[in-house]
Amino acid sequence: MKRPALLVFLFVMVLAALVGPRVGRTGGATLDPVAPRARDVETTLEAGRFSDALPLALDLARAYPREPLVRYWLARIYRGLSRFDDEARAWEAFVEMSPAPQLACPSLAEAYDRLGQHERALLDLERCTRHEPESPARFIDLAEAAERAGRYDRALLAYRRAASLDPDDPWVAERLSRLAERGAPAP
């Protein structure tokens, strides 16, 4: 190989090594959340204009079928429109494809509750505690739902876990003592 060709080859190699990862990070078929179409959906949704946001989000969903952010927006739009079955489906899709499934907590469970599927709601809240095992809020959500469903043993366990994660929370301490008064069984 002649030396100029060698130099060009080496230069391209170095350039590829330096620039490649940056291009790879920004390119691809993932949605840029601050691209204009995405911003339209997000700002319309945040402004509470759910009917206007829906067609925009559905458009994006067709263009980016594996984009979790679009499912997240759709779920919130359906909630705003009180279409809880669609909301639940959107959340389920979101949980399945998202690196941040905890964002569906506790909204998905609330959607199931509204649809009258209380047991499914409880199951989803259990799943939430697995998504965020260090979050007291997830255990409190579960405990409250279990308490509402009369599942005091389950509620007690969840409150105890929340109390161990956040020992200073006076509300959890209060709920625990009330449950104890009710005679919920010891663990």
Next chain:
Amino acid sequence: MSGRRRFSFVAARIAIAGFCWLTALYASVAASPFAYQQFIRPRVFNWVGTFSAWHATVAWLWLALLMGGLGRDLRASPPRRAAALALAAGAAGLVIWNATHSVVATLADGDRSLVVAVSWLAPLVALGALDHTRGAALLRARATEDPALLDGRMFIAALVSAVYVATVYAVLASIGLWNAFEPDLMTGGLAIGFGRALVDLLLIFLSAFLVVALVSRAAVRSLAAQYVALWGMLVALFASAFTVLVGAAVGLHGPASKAAAVAAGLSIVSVWTGLRLERWDGAGPRWAVEVFLGAPRAGVPTAVRLLPFAAVAVLAWALAAAANLYDWDFVVSKAGVLVVCLTMFVVAYRAASGDARIGERTIAIVCAAPVVAHVAWGVGPEQQHVLERYRVYNAAFRLADDLVRAAPGSPAFERYLKANSGFTDVDVAPIDIDFVPHLAPVPADRTPLIFLFVIDSLRPDYLEPYNPAIRFTPRIARFANESVVLRNAFTPYGGTGLSMPAIWAGSLLLHKQYVTPFARMNALDKLLQINGYRRLMSLDHITAELFGPDEGVEELDRGRPEMELDFCTTLGEIESKLDGYRPGGAPIFAQTRSLTLHMSKIRNGSVGEGESYPGLQAPYASRVRRIDSCFGAFVDRLKRRNLYDRSLIVLTSDHGEMLGEDGRWGHSYYLTPEVVQVPLIVHLPAWMRSSAIDPAAIVFSTDITPTVYASLGYDPRAVNRFMGSSIAGSGQEVWRGRRREAQVFAASYGAVYAVARRNGRRLYITDAINGRDTVYERGADGRWTEKPVTAGIRMADQIEIRRHVDELARLYRVTPHF
């Protein structure tokens, strides 16, 4: 040109250029709203004020020096004479404009300052052009040497530079680690760090070699073409350095800052090449690159040849020491590494043998090796942690790693944040911030005395109520026992510029300094005025701007420079004002933001005799001890006057501070746990002490104003999620919500945002200026530990930040843009 004349020429040119660069740097920094408001206006550094005050006078000397240097050109042939005359006229015009309009002395934030910066760089570019008319003959030749010889010298220079710079900075890092507790940086960790730094530097220097070699070959027939190409690339390099180092550090964006960056690049390369052309002796250069670097020196003894290498090591040490003395977001440190790298390349090229011939295979293998290492060397979480620690001590690695490795942030999101932070070009009308719909005065017996003490930069971990290991704040500890200690308090803004207005408003604000007139948003002042309070206030430049001319304010610290606002002195003045207070008379509100702990006084501060603060920043701790003593004496006097139980006393700070952790000092551009956590101790008047309080829930300094409302018997209500809540009597639901909701913080001066979750136990921080994001988690012992940023955390918290920014924009009727 004789040696003496040449020395005079170089000295004069450096003086001329130095003055222009200093002026341009000052003007560029002044253009930044943040730097102007926080450094220049309050005269944090006296010498900066002296420079601007004397600039117009010194500029005449500069003009005289410039005119003297133009003598030769004014006597030259007509075209050069005309150019020299034009430059002289332009420079004279600049100096006269400066003198008659006090241009530099009155610079303020905005693009006008950048125009001034560019106008002071223009004479250097013009001087460079004149130098080139004299030296143009040197560039008319063709290359007179086998290109393989140039390749050999450049290759050796690149290789030696990379290895030498990596080694020098590795040694400096080891010295810096001398007394540091860094269990990850034992022999193995240091070896990993050095290896990574070497790979990065080899990539950078060998890329430079390849670029220069390719340019020289592409234009082998014309030195001028080579020269122009290299010239352009150097301008781009320096313009980028200006943008990254100066522009990003003070938050300059937009076309005017780009123009300033290009002008800076042009001026540096003009001065560099002008001096080089002037010094060129004898035969013309063999390659254009030699105009920039000089030719290899033949026949020089090895010992003499090695001297510049030693000088580079000393230069690296000196620049690192200067950065250690005072730096801003690693600007001095990074600029120092850049200077060392360039100097090293020049030194290594000139030391290389004139007839170095390197085989193709060797070049190919050596150039490919760092590429292969870069691609193949995967970094796991443990090694990543080691490298993060190594960055703290090795400035060359920090810069090289930033250049070579893809930052973990999200570029589009960062662009969005930058465009929606620090609004300067948007007119925003103030909004009404009201905690009570129809505010009416309360009975006089429900108006406590209110003392709002904000100690700029006070960290909670230097106070006994927050850190049991502290033993030098007994008076604050006693006060805390009689008060409510909010153990989980944060400032929503990591800098005074927005944190103080947010305290007054009791609300988060649009990221703009400032939305004025502020009166409609000043919820605390509305309460004070309607209840007839005497308002005793230290009018620092922020308070003065927020309040405007207000005859009702009794100024504390009148006539004292802002940087001299001292807690003990101000307390003494407040005490003297209390002499006139009688129960039933106008109630008193006193507020001060003391600068006793400001960074400008801490870095080189001293400690009292016999005092020792192992493990702490001693000058800072010593001043905290003094604050404690004065504060204790003030509380004693309130008690003696029977005013203590009818007083609401708030002791807090507007932000925390980095005190050398990870080599960082200050706060303005950082959001770290040390910066966002603040002390908040509230002594409630007797009638409020039975209120329910959740002292472990996350609270903000925006909760202070609604707490003041509650202390007067109002029922303050937040009408949007940006407004604070009273720490006492707000109801359990408020604090339950706080504990589980995500909270968004921002740096006051740049696009750096944070999200706190889990009642403030986890912090996600995204730094759009440096393109990095980090996660910290707080353990049960209160210590923060850095954790890996997962895609899930990034996605969830970036959604939260976008929602926060968009919602604030909607509230203030601003269209978010980027």
